[in-house]
Amino acid sequence: MTYPIVGMVGGGQLARMTQQAAIPLGVRLRVLAAAPEESAAQVVGDVFLGDEADLEDLRAFARGCDVLTFDHEHVPTGHLRALEADGTKVRPGPDALVHAQDKGVMREKLAAIGVPCPRNRIVADPADVAAFADEVGGWPVVLKTVRGGYDGKGVWVVRDAAQAEVPFQAGVPVLAEEKVDxxxxxxxxxxxxxxxxxxxxxxxxxxxxxxxxxxxxxxxxxxxxxxxxxxxxxxxxxxxxxxxxxxxxxxxxxxxxxxxxxxxxxxxxxxxxxxxxxxxxxxxxxxxxxxxxxxxxxxxxxxxxxxxxxxxxxxxxxxxxxxxxxxxxxxxxxxxxxxxxxxxxxxxxxxxxxxxxxxxxxxxxxxxxxxxxxxxxxx
Amino acid sequence: MTYPIVGMVGGGQLARMTQQAAIPLGVRLRVLAAAPEESAAQVVGDVFLGDEADLEDLRAFARGCDVLTFDHEHVPTGHLRALEADGTKVRPGPDALVHAQDKGVMREKLAAIGVPCPRNRIVADPADVAAFADEVGGWPVVLKTVRGGYDGKGVWVVRDAAQAEVPFQAGVPVLAEEKVDxxxxxxxxxxxxxxxxxxxxxxxxxxxxxxxxxxxxxxxxxxxxxxxxxxxxxxxxxxxxxxxxxxxxxxxxxxxxxxxxxxxxxxxxxxxxxxxxxxxxxxxxxxxxxxxxxxxxxxxxxxxxxxxxxxxxxxxxxxxxxxxxxxxxxxxxxxxxxxxxxxxxxxxxxxxxxxxxxxxxxxxxxxxxxxxxxxxxxx
Known part of the structure; x- marks a missing residue:
């Protein structure tokens, strides 16, 4: 057997549907899942149970895989760099993936390469959000924690400085964006x-x-x-x-x-x-x-x-x-x-x-x- | 989880491709394979290693399956009847499947229901094959063992009584058919x-x-x-x-x-x-x-x-x-x-x-x- 093994970190539905595509290609899909009843773990023969936030689990999972990829963006950048240093092929690599993990880094990069985005900047506190609202023509303003949001989580549409307090409670940097019409x-x-x-x-x-x-x-x-x-x-x-x-x-x-x-x-x-x-x-x-x-x-x-x-x-x-x-x-x-x-x-x-x-x-x-x-x- | 489990007997490519279809349906596919490296066993999470010709293996495999089906026709009819007697749903059932297992039974049934087939009959020995050749207008004649053939195996095109000796060596009944133009x-x-x-x-x-x-x-x-x-x-x-x-x-x-x-x-x-x-x-x-x-x-x-x-x-x-x-x-x-x-x-x-x-x-x-x-x- 000369077919490669692709390791996918995450046992959700994206890994599950990737298995449907791996079967006809003859490619072996290995999945890193937290539990055997996870969506992808039900339909893949080669399941590795472990913690995607634990570098040693990631290393053990990567051993024998020809390439590592992901069904989500939650693996810490530092771990990905360590895996690359071990010689593991990580695709997408940490230098690319950080733009999908950190909305602040993403906005900065897109501005640098001239891609049109809503007006935005990192804000320090509710008063700073009010200042940003003035800059973009008034409320409402969209606030996002730079990491950890998905499917509407980690995103708030706020209409005044009082409402702007909640997003700062997580202690994660907050990005303000104009509410696009x-x-x-x-x-x-x-x-x-x-x-x-x-x-x-x-x-x-x-x-x-x-x-x-x-x-x-x-x-x-x-x-x-x-x-x-x-x-x-x-x-x-x-x-x-x-x-x-x-x-x-x-x-x-x-x-x-x-x-x-x-x-x-x-x-x-x-x-x-x-x-x-x-x-x-x-x-x-x-x-x-x-x-x-x-x-x-x-x-x-x-x-x-x-x-x-x-x-x-x-x-x-x-x-x-x-x-x-x-x-x-x-x-x-x-x-x-x-x-x-x-x-x-x-x-x-x-x-x-x-x-x-x-x-x-x-x-x-x-x-x-x-x-x-x-x-x-x-x- | 209220989704059914389908047990497929056989670990070949048909079971492998069935897994591609089972994944989106949310149906769990369990495969009875002879070895873990078999085609389907590579891509299914729920593999039962056993012998498809062993009734107790079949029974153990069927336990917990909502229905049993097949990636080939090799399971003995008697075993299928025993599984049905246990209360297992077998689909197709033994009364249907025998027509795909035994070419003699198949020809007899198709004649009975008026489906057009090449002229055919069970033959006893090479001399009987020569008699059949006379009946259908001459050589060549197609000979098939009634059980066990696939992909050209178990099938012979013979041009005289001497060539007709080989198919009888297996000790399995032999079906003669006219060579259709x-x-x-x-x-x-x-x-x-x-x-x-x-x-x-x-x-x-x-x-x-x-x-x-x-x-x-x-x-x-x-x-x-x-x-x-x-x-x-x-x-x-x-x-x-x-x-x-x-x-x-x-x-x-x-x-x-x-x-x-x-x-x-x-x-x-x-x-x-x-x-x-x-x-x-x-x-x-x-x-x-x-x-x-x-x-x-x-x-x-x-x-x-x-x-x-x-x-x-x-x-x-x-x-x-x-x-x-x-x-x-x-x-x-x-x-x-x-x-x-x-x-x-x-x-x-x-x-x-x-x-x-x-x-x-x-x-x-x-x-x-x-x-x-x-x-x-x-x-």
Missing amino acids: FARELAACVVRSPHGQAVAYPVVESVQVDGICHEVIAPAPDLSEERATEAQRIALTIAGELGVTGHLAVELFETRDGRILVNELAMRPHNSGHWTIDGAVTSQFENHLRAVLDLPLGDPRARAKWTVMVNVLGGDYPDMYHAYLHVMARDPGVKVHMYGKDVKPGRKVGHVTVCGDDLDDVRERAGHAAAYLRGSITE | FARELAACVVRSPHGQAVAYPVVESVQVDGICHEVIAPAPDLSEERATEAQRIALTIAGELGVTGHLAVELFETRDGRILVNELAMRPHNSGHWTIDGAVTSQFENHLRAVLDLPLGDPRARAKWTVMVNVLGGDYPDMYHAYLHVMARDPGVKVHMYGKDVKPGRKVGHVTVCGDDLDDVRERAGHAAAYLRGSITE
Whole structure:
């Protein structure tokens, strides 16, 4: 057997879906998980139980892996540097990954390479936030802890100095950003190999509800070719300038006055790319694996006119499997993706995808299936 | 967790590809393998090492599984009946599966339900084969052991009574069949659930080399709609009359005088359906799982005008991974599927699939990728 072993740190759904892509490639996926019941640990033969924050666990996990990659951004930068010093291939490497871990570092770098962002700066205290509000034309202001946020956590929209006190309580540096008057949110996903080859997926529209991705439409409807190309160029520039290897998701605001601004970065497979499993010639998961192995990248083009992905959140009913009967009988074309996670209200436990020629029809079908699985509709 | 556990007997590539389909469904796949390095055992978390011919091993494996299914037809019928008597759901059940295990039983049943087959009968010895040759218009005659054959093994084309001696040496009953003057081989694949729902995949052309499937073209080129519907109807009739649950592949001859005759049956995912992973809305593996779980079946329709699958056989070079560099760089649209098997000359170790609008282009690309991986071409 001459096939490589890819070690993925993290046992969540991204590692689980990466296993789907690893199987046909013949690549062995080894997962570092905290517990055997984690999403990916259920479906991978080679599970290493350990603590991703413990350098010795990471070292033991990396032994025998040809390359290390990640299903999240939580591994401390210092540990990644130590692994590299050991001779382990870490992709993306710590110099790139820090931009997805620290929003302050990310904003500074994007400004330096000329990528358009919301106005922002690190703020010292609530009074400094008030000063920032004056600088950008008034409240509200967005505050973010520079590390540790995701899915709406670690992010606050504040309307006065009193409200601005909470974010400072964690003792982590706080970044202030202008509240962008956006028309919608887009995502530009690209994949880059160590060799420097890169591919860009079609730009998608991402519909958020309560700070959590609800729906992704590929491609973004009514997006001009110029705007789409600009978004892809921004993502490719970031990937190249930051030295990203693997999948990079760039979450974007499209403003009401016609500008594209960078919101967030993720250097791993990302929710805005789940549609590619069913909707693209090469999924984000396969291309992430190909990139970290420095294999030539696969065709990122869409396979259907429209692909819509809707996340399935946990509802009040713990048994989603029973809902398969209705969902599958109603629509033989819906693709169900479950993550093997216990259902908790509001928790992302899966997604559904529908491809087709008629956008309204595709959205209705995907939305219905997700809502029925959650239990928020009953017919 | 309320998701079911499907136990698949056999650790080959069919179980491996079933795991790819089980992951998004949230269904747990448990595999009975003979050794941990078997194809499926590499990629499944829940591997039971045992002997599929040992009833107590089968019983221990079945404990905790919601349903039992198969990646091959080798489990003795008596064992399956014993498992059913224990209360285990066995799908397909022994009464159906025997028709895929015993070619004599299969021919008798197909005659009884009026499905067209090559002329055939059980023969007692070489002299009886000569008598059969007279009955069907002369030599050559095809001889098959009623049990145990696959991929050209257990099948002989004999031109006289002297050549007819070898098949009888195994001590297994021998079936004689007329040598059909076929124009080409087709396959009609259907999936049927215990509930009685059934879906039919597009009829494909299967190109064999030395008795082994080399290439599958979906849909079969230049097949009239009438002929295609007839082939699907034959497969659906067999599935219904034999009480098949799960995937049924019906290998067919299209004769030069315009008839469709049944060659072989397989009651499991089958090589003639591998194209569905990339080329159909619902793969044969997903629909097999849905069927054995009695879930509503998924849309079997093709996603592209043409899909071509070519098997990758082992060649002289043991390192196929190295060939990925050229294959993937030459063609970003080719889908590689490797089975994690050691390369041995002539052994099926993977397949490649290409989808597209131009059949000549799609065939060239798939054929090139498979030949390069094998090492039979070097550029």
